[in-house]
Amino acid sequence: MGSGKTTVGEMLASRLGLRFVDMDREIERRQGMNINKIFNTRGEPYFRKLEEALLKELIDQDNLVVSTGGGVPCYRDNMELINAHGISIYLELTGKELFNRLLNEKAHRPLIKDMDDAALSEFINTRLAERLPFYRQAAIIIDAMNIHPEDLLSRIRLI
Secondary structure: OOOOHHHHHHHHHHHHOOEEEEHHHHHHHHHOOOHHHHHHHHOHHHHHHHHHHHHHHHOOOOOEEEEOOOOHHHOOOHHHHHHHHOOOEEEEOOHHHHHHHHHOOHHHOOOOOOOOHHHHHHHHHHHHHHHHHHHOOOOEEEEOOOOOHHHHHHHOOOO
């Protein structure tokens, strides 16, 4: 959350002439509710099954750029599937940088909108520590600190 996956993914897809899919948006569209409501009404296991099913659907398609939710690579064998069927990219940011970005976006992010600064910082650092081993399995890891999305595109080398 807050790394720029959607922004960079949309730009990359446009530049390459490919279709773009944001998995969170697609799940929200299909379920008719936002991610927070899915978590609150159906629970995380249900949501993770939706993500896994959508990922398996998408890996069978060609010519697209996918922005996964932040948890997708961390469940089951999802990261292995991603790497086996595509080119994974991790936009690496520090917990402090993610905090600074999300602090200004809290009102637009249902999961964190009611968190105070300390809770937000703890949330980010805990999630990042849990997920980093999975994220670092990406084929391409880009230091995304203080870089404009357009400049990030020039750092992505797709063979």
